[in-house]
Amino acid sequence: MRGPTGRKAGCALCLNWRVSSAAPFGSPLHVGQPNIGNRDRFLELTAQALDRRWLTNDGPLVRDLEARIALYLGVKHCVAVVNGTVALEIGIRALGMSGEVIVPSYTFVATAHALRWLGLVPVFADIDPTTHALDPAAVRRAITPATTGIIGVHLWGRPAPVLELESVAREHDLALMFDAAHAFGVSSGGRMVGSFGDAEIFSFHATKFFNSIEGGAITTDDDEVARRARLMRNFGFVAEDTVVSDGTNGKMSEISAAMGIANLEVVDDIIRVNRRNHALYTRESEDIPGVTVLPIADDERSNYQYVVLMVDESCAVGRDEIIGRLRENNVLARRYFWPGCHRMEPYRTLDPRASERLPETERVADRVVVLPTGMNVDEDSIRRVMSIVRESVVGA
Numbered sequence: 001m002r003g004p005t006g007r008k009a010g011c012a013l014c015l016n017w018r019v020s021s022a023a024p025f026g027s028p029l030h031v032g033q034p035n036i037g038n039r040d041r042f043l044e045l046t047a048q049a050l051d052r053r054w055l056t057n058d059g060p061l062v063r064d065l066e067a068r069i070a071l072y073l074g075v076k077h078c079v080a081v082v083n084g085t086v087a088l089e090i091g092i093r094a095l096g097m098s099g100e101v102i103v104p105s106y107t108f109v110a111t112a113h114a115l116r117w118l119g120l121v122p123v124f125a126d127i128d129p130t131t132h133a134l135d136p137a138a139v140r141r142a143i144t145p146a147t148t149g150i151i152g153v154h155l156w157g158r159p160a161p162v163l164e165l166e167s168v169a170r171e172h173d174l175a176l177m178f179d180a181a182h183a184f185g186v187s188s189g190g191r192m193v194g195s196f197g198d199a200e201i202f203s204f205h206a207t208k209f210f211n212s213i214e215g216g217a218i219t220t221d222d223d224e225v226a227r228r229a230r231l232m233r234n235f236g237f238v239a240e241d242t243v244v245s246d247g248t249n250g251k252m253s254e255i256s257a258a259m260g261i262a263n264l265e266v267v268d269d270i271i272r273v274n275r276r277n278h279a280l281y282t283r284e285s286e287d288i289p290g291v292t293v294l295p296i297a298d299d300e301r302s303n304y305q306y307v308v309l310m311v312d313e314s315c316a317v318g319r320d321e322i323i324g325r326l327r328e329n330n331v332l333a334r335r336y337f338w339p340g341c342h343r344m345e346p347y348r349t350l351d352p353r354a355s356e357r358l359p360e361t362e363r364v365a366d367r368v369v370v371l372p373t374g375m376n377v378d379e380d381s382i383r384r385v386m387s388i389v390r391e392s393v394v395g396a
């Protein structure tokens with residue numbers, strides 16, 4: 001029996017691999033281990049919040065973080081919220097999306113779930129296999145009279161084709177939002193991600209290279225979108241007893257903002273470490289036949305937060321076998337974003353034939369291994385991780 005990678009199926013992740021000739025890691029090496037930039041600064045800001053006895057509801061640290069992020073990204077408005085999923089939900093409503101919205105299936109399930117949670121229909125369009133981002137031609141094919149918007153995803157922090165998607169949206173009078181959960185600190189065409197489309201959203205979850213423990217933001221240059229997002233974040237209140245719109249509780253806490261500020265102050269140091277790690281992974285992969293580290297454009301700013309190893313069909317072993325061997329050695333590599341939202345519930349049942357429209361999504365989803373990086377991953381660890389990959393491929 002053959003699995004999705006065309007290799008032997010079964011519980012490949014649980015296979016009883018022999019341990020690599022290098023010693024396995026003593027404690028698990030996670031993909032999403034949080035970067036904690038400046039612990040003392042975080043504690044100092046947290047103490048200030050405790051002393052003030054102002055812990056949430058648009059506090060001074062949240063306002064400070066918003067101003068710093070807007071400046072860093074060169075965008076007019078930043079509305080900080082409790083997480084990236086709520087940022088998506090508020091963004092979708094603030095842009096007035098309804099009916100059908102076109103999204104990639106190859107993304108974290110939150111992108112699709114946010115739409116469905118609000119009663120909208122995510123319509124999955126295929127991706128470009130080289131960029132892993134929405135293919136504008138597939139987006140055009142997916143437009144129907146019920147379509148009101150497009151959500152592009154800057155997957156792995158590599159910008160989606162923003163200009164092409166802006167043209168499609170303009171031609172068809174659709175709202176355009178970008179899920180920039182992975183793309184903090186990234187530029188496209190020399191312009192920072194944050195002000196493309198009608199709005200963009202970020203996640204500052206602990207597993208993101210820049211984190212506020214839990215957190216997220218909606219960014220936009222549009223005053224009206226920002227006004228609506230601010231209202232919706234706080235139940236639609238404009239004054240103590242006055243509610244003027246729909247709303248939810250999307251407020252970021254002061255403790256999250258303290259973490260955000262402390263990490264933002266060292267964000268470029270974190271990017272430098274990520275970049276070094278990415279370059280070393282790339283070098284280490286060069287002598288391993290059939291695997292490639294997904295390149296990042298060097299002429300743009302990037303955050304290098306995901307190290308994506310592509311396992312080619314010509315590789316001597318399948319993707320899941322490489323992951324199995326890594327896990328045997330305590331390297332908790334991930335196969336993000338397998339199997340694609342369309343092969344997860346409820347989407348699989350709602351549209352059982354979606355696979356026919358999403359061949360590139362499935363091909364890519366079946367080949368990706370995401371490797372650990374960040375402040376906690378040093379050069380020696382990277383060499384050891386890649387020697388496990390090398391042994392599993394060359395020794396196969």
Ligand code: T4K
Pocket residue numbers: 030031032033034083084085086107108110111153179181182203204205206207215216332336
């Ligand atoms: N859009 C996109 C494109 C996204 O990728 C995401 C989130 C969103 C929207 C929604 O944003 P949020 O609402 O989450 O802010 C993790 C994150 O929870 C999620 O934020 C992220 N994307 C996704 C890509 O990764 P899981 O299900 O993989 O989490 P989990 O618990 O398996 O953790 C990942 C790894 O990190 C594990 O090896 C454990 C390790 N870890 C995790 C935490 C929380 C640590 O070492 N320390 C920690 O504190 O989703």
